[in-house]
Amino acid sequence: MLKNIIQGIGIREVLESAIREFHESGPINMATLEKLSLIKIHYPDIFSEYEAKILSVMGLFYKITKPKSFIESVYKNLGNTIEDQFGKPFTPMQASAYKSISTKKFYSFSAPTSTGKSHLFRDLIKEELHDIVIIVPSRALIAEFYSLVVELVGKEVLVLQFIENINQHHTARRVFIITPERGVELFKYSDEFEIGLFLFDEAQLSEEPIRGISFDAFVRRTEKSFPNAKKVFAHPFVSNPEAQLTKHRFFKNSSSNSFKQNNVGKVYLSRDENGVFEYFSPFNKSAHVKCEMDIVESTLKMMEQF
Incomplete structure (x- = not known):
């Protein structure tokens, strides 16, 4: 199947099948x-x-400006609702x-990368009227979140990478x-x-064997010291x-x-000692196809568009 797609065999059937699958x-x-990524x-x-039909059945309504088919119109109406x-x-x-965060005190969810979790976080941060504590697992993520939050909030909101009660007035x-x-x-300032x-x-x-103990202890203390705050995991x-x-x-x-x-979607490549790239798939271990295009150059050109 991998070789057929790269050779252009039956790709319209693959696209139509994907639309039906995503719809169901x-x-x-x-x-x-x-497969869609390769195509x-x-x-x-x-x-x-x-593409418009695929985006529609994936639920990415905001990317569709004007529906051009019946299924696009149906999903556009869902997005409008x-x-x-x-x-x-x-x-x-x-x-x-x-909805769950808005109506519940405790909410825990998981989602794959690139499903719009960061956009959800942005809305939560902008709309919260009280203080917010964002807990991340590493210092590198502190810097990443700091840049994001500073751009979101106004100058009247104090964004800190440490706990201190400063600039109160x-x-x-x-x-x-x-x-x-x-x-x-944080618990020094519970009042x-x-x-x-x-x-x-x-x-x-x-779930980490050592840091996990500290994390769990911290979570329990937040509920004891700040019982009225929402906790989102x-x-x-x-x-x-x-x-x-x-x-x-x-x-x-x-x-x-x-x-x-x-x-x-993800595309998987390996490179031999001569620098030649080859497609492979974790879903079909026997599928290996030489990559004829300059994948590095094409990727860099695509990144220039953003």
Whole structure:
């Protein structure tokens, strides 16, 4: 199948089959997304004929400006309904998570990379009226989140990478971006900070043998010291995000979801000692096809467009 796709054999049938599959089950099959990625790389003109339908059945409504087919119109109406309800052009996954966060005190969810989790976080950060604490597993992610949050909020919002009660008279609210280790200082100010949201990003840190103990202890202390704040746990794809709630006994007013939908496909390449690239697939171990195009040059040119 890999060789056929690269040679252009039966690719329209693959595209039509993918549309039917996504309509019935959603974009959860990475093998199908891999095929679509290969077709877009090697046959972009043919792929463009089906792209709007594919985006529609994937739930990426915001990318469709004017429907040109019946199925696009149906999904556009679904997207409009979601936007009317939430006031934002959410995907179905984002809408489901946003609703749970809005209505529950505890929420734990997992979703693959590139499913719009960061856009959901942006809305939560912008809309929260009280202080926010974002817990990330590494210092590198602190810097990444800091840049994102500073661009989102106004000058009246104080964004800090450490815990300290400063600039009290000129601050509407605070956003702390910390690792669990830095979070210990937070409890000194339990009577001074009015925290409305704890956002635990990449909460799978809880499963690490040593740091996981500190993480779990920190989570429990946040509930004891700030019982009115929402606690949201976000994971990359795991099958049991509800375990995060169970271990801390967050049963009341809680919810969880494991989202399997993917927004992007992956193409897999290996390179031999002569620098020659070859396609392979984790879904078909016998499939190996030489990459005839200059994949490095084409990728760099594509990145220049962003």
